[in-house]
């Protein structure tokens with residue numbers, strides 16, 4: 001089966017054609033300034049012989065797994081748009097463009113949230129009035145789940161243990177940033193929450209800030225919910241602190257040129273990430289490995305060396321020479337108590353697995 005996978009991230013749209021578990025073609029577009037319709041037309045044009053199209057939706061609500069897309073599902077995913085405003089509208093637009101360009105080709109919706117659907121209740125539940133949380137909707141959902149699922153399997157293989165045995169932290173460093181505790185292949189805690197706004201500082205997202213600060217801002221500089229959302233999702237994080245686009249390449253170039261805002265932005269980014277790693281690690285009974293993945297870990301591994309380079313209370317150590325290597329690799333010294341890995345995430349392969357699963361269950365694969 002040939003699966004065209006479409007992965008709208010917050011800074012990019014990635015496409016791949018996956019056949020028999022391997023990517024046989026790949027392309028990526030930066031989404032700033034491009035129309036989704038044009039990108040989808042390009043992708044579909046590149047691979048007109050795909051049997052099925054798999055689209056990543058970061059928010060699937062309480063859905064446990066992927067599903068064949070129809071009008072009803074599309075509408076219910078559209079309603080989740082305000083809970084992931086940098087992603088969900090893009091995924092909806094991508095899915096609609098595919099349905100228009102390729103009528104008759106099945107489209108499967110695959111969800112980041114499904115990996116976290118069985119989070120233990122203490123990790124999922126917010127300490128808010130019980131009248132708010134009783135219906136089970138205002139809870140931690142967690143994101144980057146397709147990436148975590150791949151990384152957990154790959155890391156277990158690299159460590160030479162079964163997927164049920166590894167206790168890992170998956171640090172996904174893309175435009176979005178998250179830390180997930182994975183115990184035996186299951187998500188047991190994660191830094192993103194009800195929305196992908198929580199956790200460490202991100203490219204343009206604030207990450208977690210004191211809710212009391214936001215209440216104070218709303219009282220002293222009244223603004224609409226849409227204006228506040230714009231500030232927190234698009235004008236904060238590395239972009240907001242440094243005055244750049246939020247792409248770490250730009251921030252680091254500005255910091256190297258001596259821009260004090262960029263220097264501070266980098267320090268805050270690293271500090272918040274370290275802090276989240278420490279916090280989420282406490283949800284595991286033991287820590288076998290920390291796995292770094294996402295565009296930043298893949299392409300700027302020296303940052304992983306900076307981040308994890310000084311041994312702290314978790315006993316994490318990184319060998320800069322190993323970091324500078326290429327491919328999926330162990331970057332901690334031999335015999336380290338906690339292994340540190342850099343793994344290229346393969347959301348494309350997870351999307352393809354999901355699509356094949358849905359089609360075979362539907363009896364069409």
Ligand SMILES: Nc1ncnc2c1ncn2[C@@H]1O[C@H](COP(=O)(O)OP(=O)(O)O)[C@@H](O)[C@H]1O
Nearest residue numbers: 009010011012174175176247248249295296299
């Ligand atoms: N070729 C590259 N060289 C250096 N850094 C890169 C490269 N490609 C991506 N990055 C970094 O990865 C970040 C985007 O991560 P990625 O996981 O690709 O994005 P998304 O969150 O849109 O899925 C960029 O902001 C950039 O800092």
Ligand SMILES: CC(=O)OP(=O)(O)O
Nearest residue numbers: 009010143174175176
């Ligand atoms: C959930 C999320 O933030 O995804 P990405 O890093 O791809 O933008």
Ligand SMILES: [Mg+2]
Nearest residue numbers: 009010174175
């Ligand atoms: Mg991504």
